[in-house]
Amino acid sequence: MKEGFKSNSRLERILKAGHFAVTGECGPPRGADPEAIRKKGELLKGCVDAVNVTDCQTAVVRMSSLSSCLILKEMGFDPILQMVTRDRNRIAIQSDILGAAALGINNILCLTGDHQKAGDHPQAKNVFDIDSIQMVAAVKAMRDEGKFMNGEELTVRPRLFIGAAENPFADPFEIRHLRLAKKVKAGADFIQTQCIFNVKRFKEWMKRVVDMGLHEKVFILAGITPLKSVGMARYMKNMVPGMDVPDEVIERLKGVPKEKQGEEGVRIAIETIQELKEVEGVHGVHIMAIEWEEKVREIVEGAGLFPRPEI
Amino acid sequence: MVVGEQKPLEEILEMIEPYDRLILAGCKGCVAVCAAGGEREVRFLASAIKTARKAQGREIEIREVTLERQCDPEYVEQIRPFVGQYQAILSLACGVGVQFMAEHYRQIPALPGLNTTFVGGAERQGVWVERCQCCGQCVLHLTGGICPITRCSKSLLNGPCGGSSNGRCEIDPEVPCGWQLILDRLKELGQLERYLEIIPPKDWSLSRDGGPRKVQREDLMR
Numbered sequence: 210m211k212e213g214f215k216s217n218s219r220l221e222r223i224l225k226a227g228h229f230a231v232t233g234e235c236g237p238p239r240g241a242d243p244e245a246i247r248k249k250g251e252l253l254k255g256c257v258d259a260v261n262v263t264d265c266q267t268a269v270v271r272m273s274s275l276s277s278c279l280i281l282k283e284m285g286f287d288p289i290l291q292m293v294t295r296d297r298n299r300i301a302i303q304s305d306i307l308g309a310a311a312l313g314i315n316n317i318l319c320l321t322g323d324h325q326k327a328g329d330h331p332q333a334k335n336v337f338d339i340d341s342i343q344m345v346a347a348v349k350a351m352r353d354e355g356k357f358m359n360g361e362e363l364t365v366r367p368r369l370f371i372g373a374a375e376n377p378f379a380d381p382f383e384i385r386h387l388r389l390a391k392k393v394k395a396g397a398d399f400i401q402t403q404c405i406f407n408v409k410r411f412k413e414w415m416k417r418v419v420d421m422g423l424h425e426k427v428f429i430l431a432g433i434t435p436l437k438s439v440g441m442a443r444y445m446k447n448m449v450p451g452m453d454v455p456d457e458v459i460e461r462l463k464g465v466p467k468e469k470q471g472e473e474g475v476r477i478a479i480e481t482i483q484e485l486k487e488v489e490g491v492h493g494v495h496i497m498a499i500e501w502e503e504k505v506r507e508i509v510e511g512a513g514l515f516p517r518p519e520i
Numbered sequence: 521m522v523v524g525e526q527k528p529l530e531e532i533l534e535m536i537e538p539y540d541r542l543i544l545a546g547c548k549g550c551v552a553v554c555a556a557g558g559e560r561e562v563r564f565l566a567s568a569i570k571t572a573r574k575a576q577g578r579e580i581e582i583r584e585v586t587l588e589r590q591c592d593p594e595y596v597e598q599i600r601p602f603v604g605q606y607q608a609i610l611s612l613a614c615g616v617g618v619q620f621m622a623e624h625y626r627q628i629p630a631l632p633g634l635n636t637t638f639v640g641g642a643e644r645q646g647v648w649v650e651r652c653q654c655c656g657q658c659v660l661h662l663t664g665g666i667c668p669i670t671r672c673s674k675s676l677l678n679g680p681c682g683g684s685s686n687g688r689c690e691i692d693p694e695v696p697c698g699w700q701l702i703l704d705r706l707k708e709l710g711q712l713e714r715y716l717e718i719i720p721p722k723d724w725s726l727s728r729d730g731g732p733r734k735v736q737r738e739d740l741m742r
Contacts, residue, residue, distance in 0.1 A: 295674070299721065321681050324673050326691040335674070339721045342678040346718065358721065376682030381703055384680075384715060391678060391718055403682055450683040450690035 210368060215352065215398065218315035218370035219287035220259040222520050223493075224399065224428045229486060230493025231514050232289065232401065232430055233257035233505055235281065237272035246272070246280045252502040254284070256509045258517055259316060261401070261495070264291040268328025275305060278314055289372060290314050293322025298338035299347070299358050306348060310367030318372040318401065319344040342395045345373050349396030371396055376403035377414035378453035386417035393427045400427055401495040404434035404445075407453040408484055415490050424490030431485045434497045435504055436474035439463050475504055479511035486512075521550035521641065522614040523648045524557060524634035526565070532610070533572055535631050539607040540578070543599060544569075544633075545621065546586035547613035554648050557612030557634050559586040565612065565633065590617025596624050603628070656726030656733065662719060664705030669722075671698025677719040 210217055214225070223230045233253045238245035253260055260281055264274040278288035290309050292302065309317065321341040325333045339347065339358075348371050350356045355366045373392040377385050389400065405411045411431065418424055436442045436454075439462045446454035458477065465473045478496075485491050494512075498505050509515045526532075536542055544566050552558025566582045573580045583606060587595040590613035603609070608629050611618040614636040621630035638650035653669045659677070660667060669675045673691045680699030683690025687700045706712045724730070 321674055321676060323683065324691045326673070337674045337676070338724060340674070340676040340678050341681075342718055343721045347721075374682065379680065379682045379684045380686055380697070381680075381684070381700055384703055384712075387715055388678075388680075390716060394716075395718055450685045450688075 216315045216368045216370040217313075218259070219520065220289070220316055220399070221370045223258045223518065226518070226520060228258075228493075228518050228520075229514065230259075230428070230430060231257050231509055231517060232259045232261060232493065232495045233502070234261045234263065234495070234497040234499075235277065235502070236263045236266060236499065237274065237277040239269070239271050241272065243280050246277050247284065249502045250281050250284045250286060253286075253505055255516065256506045257286075257496070258493075259287040259289050261289040261291055261318060261497075264293045264320070264322065265296065265328075266291075266323070268295065268323045268325040268330070268333075270329060275309055275312070275314070278309070279312055282313060287315055289316040289318050291318045291320060292344070293320045294337055294339050294341060294344055295322030295325065295335050298336050302339070302344060303347065303351065303357055306351060306367050306369070307363070310365075310369055315368070316370045316372060317348060318374065319348060319397075320374055341373060342391050345371055345392055345395040345397050353396075370398050372399045372401060373397040374402065375400050376451050377405075377411050378403055378407060379451035382410075382414070385414055386421060386423070389418060389423055389427075390421055393423055397427055399430060399492075401430045402432040403451065404432045404497060405481060405485070406434075406436075406442075406445075406458050407455050408481060410453060411485075412488055415488050419490045424492075428492040429490055430493040430495040431482075431488075431491050432495050432497060433478050433482055433485075433508070434499060435478040435501060435508060436462060436470075437501060438467070438470045438474070441474075471504075475507055475511070478508050482508070482512035482514070521553055521639070522616070522636060523554045523638050523640045523650075524551045524614050524636045526556050526561065526612070526634055527632070529565075529568055529572065532565070532633055533569065536569070536580075536608065536610060539580070541581045541583075541606045542569075543583045543585060543603065543606045543609045545590065545599065545609055545611045545613065545617075546584075547590045547611075547617050548586055549589045549591065549613070551612060551614055551617075551634060552586075554642070557614075561612055562586050587613075590614075590620055593620070593624070596620050599625075654727070655722070655724070656730075657723055659719070659722075662714065663702045664709055664711065666698065666702045666705055668698055668702060671696070671701060673698070677722060 235249045262274045262277045278290050281288045319341045347358050375389045442459050445452045462470050546562035562584050566584050589595050609621050610631045610633050612633040618630050618632045639652040640650040643649045655669050684697040689695040689697045
């Protein structure tokens with residue numbers, strides 16, 4: 210590990226070198242097929258500095274994040290292990306953190322996780338022993354103090370670059386930057402935001418973040434999701450809590466023929482990235498192309514972020 | 521109070537199917553207040569059971585009693601003089617009452633006529649809402665008198681999560697976001713700065729997670 214670095218994370222090196230970072234996302238399959246991961250990996254190769262692997266997102270059972278991370282690591286990626294507190298208590302969380310670090314995972318994204326009520330096993334018992342902020346603090350204590358949550362010492366410290374999420378579009382808006390401040394205080398090194406469609410509101414949030422000086426303490430990666438169709442835009446607007454898709458975006462997609470809506474969605478994503486690049490405090494983008502990984506390269510190229518720096 | 525809801529009649533009939541002589545025991549405590557297992561409900565349920573059994577051509581004898589409380593040995597013991605004449609006790613108390621019956625009368629089964637749902641209160645006439653999860657370590661002083669363990673669907677101590685939208689929870693637009701309520705209240709109290717403090721992980725060993733709990737008061741024990 211290099212001097213002044215917290216981990217062996219490629220993402221950490223990119224950000225600390227002052228590059229505008231690009232991360233991607235890979236959702237594991239609903240089966241035991243490693244090829245599904247490799248296929249997505251192939252589409253993201255060379256386009257991203259690191260790749261998030263979701264942890265049973267929307268509370269739907271999928272291949273575990275850690276196993277999928279390992280498959281991507283074998284392909285040369287620097288995976289970001291997403292971990293939710295919904296399904297694990299503090300014993301399992303700390304155990305998985307040690308295991309991930311031992312397997313050479315360098316990044317973790319600490320999340321609370323979607324409630325299982327909207328998932329595929331609404332009858333499940335949830336855990337929520339700790340919340341995402343407490344989890345950030347736990348990983349930091351393990352890494353920097355060599356201590357478990359109970360205060361006892363551990364042997365080899367997990368060298369992880371610690372991430373957290375924030376949703377500038379959830380309510381109440383007036384405390385969203387304060388919640389970010391809590392995550393920074395807990396020890397987050399980087400933040401990945403919810404998908405941004407309402408750039409105006411995102412900028413208002415960023416202004417508050419910058420006013421608090423948080424952008425100097427944490428790297429902020431702005432979330433981007435290309436919209437495939439008007440239907441997808443409407444679904445996200447109406448069915449996904451905390452998602453803000455303005456009517457202008459829907460109108461713009463409606464304004465082109467159905468078969469061209471995907472192209473328009475990609476164009477919107479590119480324009481959004483270009484606009485966000487100019488926003489003070491934004492250190493990169495996190496592209497979540499949901500089951501549409503083949504478009505990531507086009508978006509990264511279109512935004513002038515290709516090729517990714519060798520570092 | 522402990523809020524309960526009567527089980528569907530079908531389920532109760534199935535449960536008491538093997539028996540022809542039954543004690544139907546109500547409770548004058550919480551479940552009477554929430555109109556699930558008091559004197560009135562005992563009367564109605566007894567009548568419904570008898571009607572159903574009559575239709576099946578298998579009449580049933582039901583002894584109706586409603587005890588002061590079923591969570592107190594003193595009152596539970598009141599049915600001892602005649603319990604031997606019956607084959608089962610169908611209790612309309614909360615789960616505590618059913619278990620106290622089972623502990624006291626070991627020769628016959630105690631059956632639950634209610635689903636014990638939560639510890640809560642009456643929001644208005646006919647509407648009861650959950651307010652306490654009995655976590656054993658109250659944090660209401662930190663959160664403006666609104667319980668994050670109960671009111672937040674994820675029991676977050678440092679919420680709200682990213683699913684809070686227009687004051688509503690991600691699980692259901694009918695459910696208010698507990699953390700929106702907490703923040704509104706902290707603002708009313710002029711304590712919004714409290715929000716910046718990170719509340720540390722909770723000690724769940726004081727909750728049910730630590731195993732069945734017991735409160736022991738030496739000063740009251742004889």
